[in-house]
Amino acid sequence: MINCYQPLFMRRPAKKPRPCKENMDILTNFNLVANQCRVAANMNTDTTDDKPLRGCRPMPLQPLNRVPPHREGPPPPTPPFQPHPHGLAPPPPPPPGFGVSASNQRQTTPNRPQTPNHDLGYHTLISRSGQSQWNNDMKSGSFSTLSNTTSISRHSPARQMPSIPPSSVDSSDTEGFMTTNSSPYKGKKWGRGSGFDRLPDDVVLKIFSNMSSTQLCNMARVNRRFYALAWEPQLWTRINLSGEQLNADKALKTLTRILGRASPPFCPTIEKVALNGCSRLTDRGLHVLARRCPELKHLEIKGSALVTNSGIFELVSKCLNLVHLDVTGCSQITCIDGAPSHSNLPSTSRGLGLHSDPSHYPRPQLFLQIQYLDLTDCLGLQDAGLLVVVRNCTQLQCLYLRRCVHITDAGIKNVVSYCQGLREFSVSDCLQITDRGLFELAKLGPSLRYLSIAKCDQVTDAGLKHIARHCYKLRYLNMRGCETVTDSSLEALARSCSRLRALDIGKCDITDAGLRHLAENCPNLKKLSVKSCELVSDTGVQAIAYYCRGLQQLNIQDCIISIDGYRTVKKFCKRCIIEHTNPGFY
Numbered sequence: 001m002i003n004c005y006q007p008l009f010m011r012r013p014a015k016k017p018r019p020c021k022e023n024m025d026i027l028t029n030f031n032l033v034a035n036q037c038r039v040a041a042n043m044n045t046d047t048t049d050d051k052p053l054r055g056c057r058p059m060p061l062q063p064l065n066r067v068p069p070h071r072e073g074p075p076p077p078t079p080p081f082q083p084h085p086h087g088l089a090p091p092p093p094p095p096p097g098f099g100v101s102a103s104n105q106r107q108t109t110p111n112r113p114q115t116p117n118h119d120l121g122y123h124t125l126i127s128r129s130g131q132s133q134w135n136n137d138m139k140s141g142s143f144s145t146l147s148n149t150t151s152i153s154r155h156s157p158a159r160q161m162p163s164i165p166p167s168s169v170d171s172s173d174t175e176g177f178m179t180t181n182s183s184p185y186k187g188k189k190w191g192r193g194s195g196f197d198r199l200p201d202d203v204v205l206k207i208f209s210n211m212s213s214t215q216l217c218n219m220a221r222v223n224r225r226f227y228a229l230a231w232e233p234q235l236w237t238r239i240n241l242s243g244e245q246l247n248a249d250k251a252l253k254t255l256t257r258i259l260g261r262a263s264p265p266f267c268p269t270i271e272k273v274a275l276n277g278c279s280r281l282t283d284r285g286l287h288v289l290a291r292r293c294p295e296l297k298h299l300e301i302k303g304s305a306l307v308t309n310s311g312i313f314e315l316v317s318k319c320l321n322l323v324h325l326d327v328t329g330c331s332q333i334t335c336i337d338g339a340p341s342h343s344n345l346p347s348t349s350r351g352l353g354l355h356s357d358p359s360h361y362p363r364p365q366l367f368l369q370i371q372y373l374d375l376t377d378c379l380g381l382q383d384a385g386l387l388v389v390v391r392n393c394t395q396l397q398c399l400y401l402r403r404c405v406h407i408t409d410a411g412i413k414n415v416v417s418y419c420q421g422l423r424e425f426s427v428s429d430c431l432q433i434t435d436r437g438l439f440e441l442a443k444l445g446p447s448l449r450y451l452s453i454a455k456c457d458q459v460t461d462a463g464l465k466h467i468a469r470h471c472y473k474l475r476y477l478n479m480r481g482c483e484t485v486t487d488s489s490l491e492a493l494a495r496s497c498s499r500l501r502a503l504d505i506g507k508c509d510i511t512d513a514g515l516r517h518l519a520e521n522c523p524n525l526k527k528l529s530v531k532s533c534e535l536v537s538d539t540g541v542q543a544i545a546y547y548c549r550g551l552q553q554l555n556i557q558d559c560i561i562s563i564d565g566y567r568t569v570k571k572f573c574k575r576c577i578i579e580h581t582n583p584g585f586y
Contacts, residue, residue: 197225201229204229205229205234205235208229208232208235209235212240213236213238213239213241214241216230217230231258233259233262233267234269236255236259236267236269237270237271238270238271238272238273238298239270239273239274240274241278242274242275242276242277242278243277243278244277244279244280245280247280248275248278248281248304249280249282249285249288252289253288256288256289256292256293260292265292266293268294268295270295271295271296271298272298273289273293273296273298274299274300275300275301275302275304277302277303278301279304279305279306280306281301281304281306281307282306282307282311283306283307283308283311284311285311286307286311286312286314287311287314289319290314290315290317290318290319291318294318294319294321296319296321296322297319297321297322298322298323298324299315299319299322299324299325299326300324301326301327302326302327302328303328303329303330304327304329304330305332307327307332307333308332308333309332309334309335309336309337312327312333312336313336313337316366316368316392320368320369321369322370323370323371323372324370325372326373326374327374327378328375328376328377329377330378331377331378331379333378333380333381334380334382334385335384335388336366336368336388336392336393337366337388337392366392367392367394368392369395370393370395370396371395371396371398372396372397372398373393373399374400375399375400375404376400376401376403376404377402377404379403379406380406381401381404382406382411383406383408383411383414386401386407387414390414390417390418390419391418393419394418394419396421397422397423397424398424398425398450399415399419399422399425399426400424400426401427401430402426402427402452403428403429404427405429405430405431406432407427407433408432409432409433409436409437409440412427412433412437412440412441413437413440416440416441416443420447422444422448423447423448423450424449424450424451425444425450425452427456428452428453428455428478429454429455429456430456431456431457432458433453433459434456435459435460435463435466436463437463438453438459438464438466438467439466441467442466442467442469443470444470444471445470446470446471446472447473448473449473449474449476450474450476451476451478452476452477453482454481454482454504455480455482456481456482457481457482459479459482459484459485460484461484461485461486461488461489464479464482464489464493465488465489465492468489468492468495468496468497469492472496472497473499474493474497474499475500475501476500476501476503477500478503478504479505479508480504480505480506480508480529481507481508482507482508483507483508485508485509485510486509486510486514487510487513487514490505490508490510490515490518491514491517494517494520494521494522495517498521498522499524500524501524501525501527502525502527502528503522503525503528503529505529505530505533506529506530506533506555507531507532507533508533510536511535511536511540512535512536512537512539512540512543513540515530515540515541515543516539516540518544519543519546519547519548520543524548525544525548525550525551526550526553527553528548528551528553528554529554529555530556530559531555531556531557531558531559531579532558532559533559534558534560536556536559537559537560537561537565538561538562538565541554541556541559541565541568541569542565542569545568545569545571545572545573546568549572549573551569552573552577553576554573554579555579556578556580557580558581559580563584563585566580566585
């Protein structure tokens with residue numbers, strides 16, 4: 001980017017204005033007449049030394065300081081006019097003060113400049129006072145410049161000044177001409193700076209609002225203006241940092257210190273912080289956020305394996321407006337409370353094994369506003385820790401426990417007991433979940449819209465039928481890998497949950513009959529996956545394509561589907577994206 005500070009030696013010198021052709025013609029005529037007047041004045045100076053003019057008739061001079069006597073009677077007759085042999089005009093009448101000696105005349109006459117363009121330029125020809133000033137000058141027979149530089153003698157054979165009509169030069173046009181050509185950039189309105197520098201601050205702020213936190217930090221290093229604009233609080237409603245080598249603790253401390261200068265030590269504008277992949281983030285960085293960002297509402301710290309329960313508790317206890325918390329991959333988090341960690345427990349408690357049940361320790365009751373909580377891959381989370389979480393977060397609407405392998409049916413029972421407004425729930429890859437857990441989930445009733453029990457291989461048709469009977473407003477159901485599920489449970493789901501939009505029954509014991517029931521009862525289906533369903537053929541896929549015309553995505557990988565079934569789907573479902581492994585479909 002071009003530097004806005006331009007050194008002196010690089011600045012372009014100002015150029016003189018160039019007049020137009022019409023004004024140049026006027027200036028040329030005037031200089032011609034002025035030169036003739038100056039020649040006549042020089043010839044008059046030679047006559048004061050009693051030398052006859054070349055080609056002119058000598059005329060007697062009157063005596064100095066002698067007044068002619070008054071004569072009575074009529075004035076003497078005027079001698080007849082005799083033309084000059086060279087065709088010069090008759091001399092004008094003598095100006096006042098003619099009776100001055102030649103020596104005194106040389107002393108009083110100022111030095112004339114030798115270059116006529118110096119004092120007879122275009123600016124002396126044009127008068128901005130209007131036509132009246134021009135007429136007065138023409139009537140007097142002299143200009144201000146000429147009257148101050150010379151006095152014409154009686155015997156000087158000067159020509160008459162040509163009369164130039166004032167209408168030929170418009171004063172308004174002259175002012176515009178002089179103003180336009182007075183710019184040092186020769187008609188350019190702006191200097192040599194960058195076009196981005198001419199944008200107003202509000203436009204620059206609008207551009208900066210689309211940049212990430214790292215890009216804003218880089219823009220602040222360009223110049224002083226960008227530094228002032230890049231740190232505007234309105235641009236820092238969110239902080240988004242990532243990188244395994246990034247020192248997230250130091251970055252948060254620096255950013256909050258700069259942004260908190262307007263209202264130290266708080267940063268009231270920061271509402272969202274995303275620190276995904278920052279493996280060096282520790283509890284110290286969360287303490288900085290808790291102390292300086294009281295209005296924080298959204299926090300993501302995916303993959304921060306160094307964060308513990310202490311940092312999470314410090315954050316949620318001070319950021320009371322927090323509604324979204326994503327701690328995916330934080331393996332040391334076992335619950336959300338202020339209980340001491342395993343390393344701070346007394347030796348007697350460790351020997352008794354009390355550290356394995358966090359619910360045994362006294363802790364304050366928290367009433368958090370968290371509505372979205374993602375504990376995916378928190379491998380240390382158990383049923384006791386889950387109990388503490390749901391007891392403090394009673395307003396949960398979305399809870400994800402993917403790959404929390406220690407969660408059992410008892411943990412699901414605690415979730416249903418405290419979070420009765422739960423809408424989305426996932427226990428994918430939780431191998432200890434059985435039909436008993438599904439019976440507890442069925443108590444949520446029609447409020448449950450999203451359910452994922454993928455790879456819970458202990459779930460059977462009994463649990464799914466119970467879910468279908470009570471949670472009849474389901475929109476999304478994922479039971480991929482539940483190999484004991486058959487067509488009977490799929491028929492119950494199709495009859496009860498007619499509002500299904502997405503269904504994943506991959507690797508289930510499903511046939512074309514089950515797909516026929518699904519297609520007839522769920523015409524609004526958008527996404528369907530029958531991956532690795534070996535009993536599904538063209539008949540079931542053609543039934544889905546015929547009844548579910550709005551299908552957008554179909555996964556038939558590892559299924560025995562021919563080109564006819566593929567063409568049928570393409571015929572009835574124009575916008576459907578088909579995922580397959582058959583090379584003949586291309």
